[in-house]
Amino acid sequence: MSEPTHEQIVSELHSKPAITLAPGPRLDAEPHGALPLPPSTVWDLPGGTAWVYYGEGNPGLVRPVIFADGFNTGPSSLDFSWEVMEFGDYALISELRRRGRDVILLGFHERSASILDNSVTAQAAITQAIMERQGDAPLAVGGFSMGGLVTRHALAKMERRRIDHQTALYFSYDSPHRGAWIPIALQSFAHYIRDLDSRFSDQINSPAARQLLWRHIAKWDGTPEQSDERATFLAEMADLGEWPQRPRLIGVANGVGDGTGTDVRAGELALEGKGLSVVGTKLYTQSPGDDELVAKLRVVTLKTNEVHTSGLPSVDGAPGGSLEGFGILADAFNALNPILGFKTDVRIRSHCFVPAVSAVDIRGLDTDEELYADISSLPEEESGLHDFKLASRNEGHTLVTEELSTWLLDQLP
Template identity: 75%
Template structure:
C-alpha cells in the first residue's frame, strides 16, 4: 500500500474530535445510563450559563451552592458536568440537594478563555443568586480545577470593589493555586503537529492554559518559562489581595499529603510512535538536570527534531491530581485508521497535573524538595486556605470521591 499523503492525514485528523487534555472519563468509557435531571431554571449569563437545581423541598432558591466548571476547551456541557459530579464515584449533586442545598452548576461559553474573563461570568452568577435567594443563608461558592480559580478571583475582585458577595464559604476542588503542569514533551508535540491539526496546539496556547501552567512553551522548540499571560494573572490576583477575606476558605486535593509521589519515574519513555508516519517520535517524562532530552519528534517528515530542557524538577511523578495526558494523545492517534501510520505505543498514561502543594496553596513547584514535601508535618495555618483535606492516595485530577466530598460537605455553613 502506498504511503498516505499529507492531505489524507490532515483530512483524517479533522474528521475526528480534537485531541484535548481534560479530566474526566476515558474515550472508551461507557456513557451513563441516566441523563441529567431537568434543571429548575437556566440562567443565561454574560460568557456562560448556569443550570439551577433546587434542594429537596425548597420552594425557591434558599441555600445556594455555586459549582464552577473546570479545565478544558470549548463550552461547558451539562451532560459532562453531571457525568463527573453525579454519575462517577460519588453522587455530589444528589447529596447536596438531599441536604436542602440548591445546586447552581456554572458553565462557560469557552472554558479556554481567560480566567479573568470567566470570572465575570461567576460574578454575574453570584449577583443573580443573591437577588433570587429567599432568606439570608450565605452563599457557598467554589469550583473544580480552574473553576476554583475563577470563583476565587471573582470573590476577591468583588471585595476589592466594595461589593457584597454574600458568601460564607469558598471552596476549591483540586484547583492549581500555585500552578498546573503539562509535560514539555506533550506541549512540544502539540505545537509540532500544528500545521496538520492546530486544535491541540490551540488548547496549549489558550488564555486559560497559559495562565494555569507553571511552565509553558508557545512553539515546539520554545524555552519553558512563565508565560506572560500567567504573569498578568498573578499580578491581578496580587492587586485584589490574593484571596477573598470575608468567607471561610477551604480546599481539597486529589493528591496525598505525605510527600510520596506516584510510580512515574523521571526520564522514562512515556509514548513512542510505532506507525510509519511517526516512527522516531519518543516522549519522555520530565527529568531534572541540565540539557535533559524530553522529546524526539518526527511526524510525516524525514527529519527528527529533539527537545531538551534545563533546570526543571521531577514533576511528572509528584504527589497530586493526575491527568492522562500521554494516554489521551495515544488514544486520539490510535483511533485513526492504522494505514495513516500514526499509531503509538503508550507506556505511561498519566502525569501529575496539579501537585498537592499547589492544590492546597502550600508551596511552589520549582524543586523536588518543594514538590515532595510532607504537607502533613506542616503547622496549621500554612498557606492561603483556612482548612484543607488531601486524598489518601494520588488519584485523577478533579475526581469526585466520597472521601473528599464528605469532608467538604461537613464544612458547609
C-alpha cells in the same frame, strides 16, 4: 500500499474530536446510561450559563452552592458536569440536594478563555443567586480545578468593588493555586503537529492554559518559562490581596499529604510512535538536571528533532491529581485509520497535573523538595487556605470521591 498524503492526514485528524488535555471520559469509557435531570431553572449569563437545581423540598433558591466548571476547550456542558459530579465515584449532586442545598452548576461559553473574563461570568452568577434567593442563608462559592481560580478571583474582585457577595464559604476542588503542569514533551508535540491540526496547539496556547500552567512553551522548540499571561494573572491576584477576605477559605486535593509520589519515574519513555508516520517519536517523563532529553519528534517528514530542558523538577511523578495526558494522545492517534500510520505505544498514561502542594497553596513547584514535601509536617498557616483536606491516595484530577466530598459537605455553612 502508497503513503498517505498530507491532505488525507489533515482530513482524518479534523474528522475526529480535538485532542484535549482535560479530565473526562476516555474513548473506551463505558457510557453510564443515565441522563442529567432537567434543571429547575437556567440562567443565561454574560459569557456563560448556570444550571440551577433546587434542593429537595425547597420551593426555590434557599441555600445556594455554586460550582464553577474547570478548564477545557469549548463551551461547558451540562452532561459533562453531571458526568463528573454525579456519575463517578460519588453522587455529589444528589447528596447536596438531599441535604437541602441548591446546586448551581456554572458553565462558561469558552472554558479556555481568560480566567479574568470568566470571572465576570462568576460574578454575575453570584449576583443572580443573591437576587433569587429566598431568605438570607449565605452562599457557598467555588469550583473544580480552574473553576476554583475563577471564583477566587470573582469574590476578591467583588470585595475590591465593594459589592456584598454574601458568601460565607469559598472552596476549591483540586485547583492549581500555584500552577498546573503539562509535560513539556506533550506541549512540544502539540505544537509540532500544528500544520496538520492546530487544535491541540491552540489549547496549549489558549489564554486559560497560559495562565494556569506553571511552565509553558508557545512553540515546539520554545524554552519552558512562565508565560506573560500567567505573570499578569498573578499580578492581578496580588493586587486584589491574593484571596477574598470575608469568606472562610477551604480546599481539597486529589493528592496525598505525606509527600509520597506515584510510580512514574523521571526520564522514562512514556509514549513511542510505532506507525510509519510517527516512528521515531518518543516522549519522556520530565527529568531534573541540565540539557535533559524530553522528546524526539518525527511526524510524517524524515527529520527527527529533539527537545531538551534544563532546571525542571521531577514533576510528572509528584503527589497530586493526575491527568492521562500521554494516554489521551495515544488513544486519539490509535483511533485514526491505521493506513495513516499513527499507531502509538503508550507505556505511561498519566502524569501529575495539579501537585498537592499547589492544590492546598502551601508550596511551589520549583524543586523536588517543594513538590514532594510532607504537607502534614508543615505549619498550616503557610497555606492561603484556612483549612484543607488531602486524599488518602494519589488519584485522578478532580475525581469526586466520598472521602473528599463528605469533608467538603460538612464544611458548608
